[in-house]
Amino acid sequence: MSVVPADALQGAARAAEERHVAGPAELGPKARLWPSLVAVYRAQLSRARVARIPLLFVATFQSIGIMILMRGVVDGGGEARAVVAGSAVLVVAFVALNLLAQYFGQLRASGGLDHYATLPVPPAAVVLGAAGAYASFTAPGTVVTAVFGCLLFGLPMTHLWVLLAVIPLAGAALAGLGAALGLLAPRPEFATLLGQLGMSAALLLGVLPPERMPQVVRLARDLLPSTYGVEAFARTFGGRPDWGFVLGDLAVCAAVGVISLAVATWAYRRAAVR
Numbered sequence: 001m002s003v004v005p006a007d008a009l010q011g012a013a014r015a016a017e018e019r020h021v022a023g024p025a026e027l028g029p030k031a032r033l034w035p036s037l038v039a040v041y042r043a044q045l046s047r048a049r050v051a052r053i054p055l056l057f058v059a060t061f062q063s064i065g066i067m068i069l070m071r072g073v074v075d076g077g078g079e080a081r082a083v084v085a086g087s088a089v090l091v092v093a094f095v096a097l098n099l100l101a102q103y104f105g106q107l108r109a110s111g112g113l114d115h116y117a118t119l120p121v122p123p124a125a126v127v128l129g130a131a132g133a134y135a136s137f138t139a140p141g142t143v144v145t146a147v148f149g150c151l152l153f154g155l156p157m158t159h160l161w162v163l164l165a166v167i168p169l170a171g172a173a174l175a176g177l178g179a180a181l182g183l184l185a186p187r188p189e190f191a192t193l194l195g196q197l198g199m200s201a202a203l204l205l206g207v208l209p210p211e212r213m214p215q216v217v218r219l220a221r222d223l224l225p226s227t228y229g230v231e232a233f234a235r236t237f238g239g240r241p242d243w244g245f246v247l248g249d250l251a252v253c254a255a256v257g258v259i260s261l262a263v264a265t266w267a268y269r270r271a272a273v274r
């Protein structure tokens with residue numbers, strides 16, 4: 001039988017009282033958005049890098065093949081501008097809308113969201129990091145498609161620098177939509193289906209000249225986020241582009257991108273707590 005001195009017991013009691021008065025221990029500072037976004041972007045980029053070659057070839061060759069088919073129907077003018085601009089933005093839609101919807105649908109079904117939920121990372125950083133990583137592979141394919149289309153239809157390449165604004169803005173709008181579809185879909189199969197339907201809509205409503213569409217289809221075209229990126233790029237093929245309309249289309253694309261990414265962030269929080 002061991003004997004504990006009374007002063008030791010009193011000292012332990014005083015230490016416990018001091019801890020109780022001091023309150024719970026302070027937590028570390030919350031993770032900031034920008035460092036968290038960079039960390040998630042690098043992690044997703046290293047994972048998606050394995051499939052970058054198939055992504056580039058499939059998305060680019062698909063758009064180039066569509067332009068070759070349309071060459072037998074469209075000769076030039078405004079219709080050729082719509083075909084080239086729509087085919088270039090279609091590369092972005094293939095990755096940012098279709099593949100991102102599949103990725104988040106599979107991530108939700110496999111329990112991968114639980115891993116991110118345990119990390120001190122804001123939900124917006126997860127959505128933006130994954131969207132940025134997948135959209136980063138679209139830039140080379142978009143430029144190649146635009147250059148090939150200009151050579152095929154005899155369009156000027158003076159203002160191809162506009163793609164520096166079209167790619168990230170249209171990519172943000174479509175990536176937010178794709179992430180939301182994948183996170184809100186009850187099953188990964190539905191996420192894949194919704195992503196493919198969205199890409200089909202971007203194909204039909206973005207590549208086909210709007211002059212040949214019925215009025216009802218034109219209204220549906222105005223609701224598609226990528227439409228404004230297509231319009232902004234197509235306007236630059238003219239002899240004297242109206243830069244006011246170009247900036248207006250890009251502004252609408254940016255606003256839709258902010259809204260779609262906000263919806264995707266909400267969908268991520270909703271899916272992570274279930």
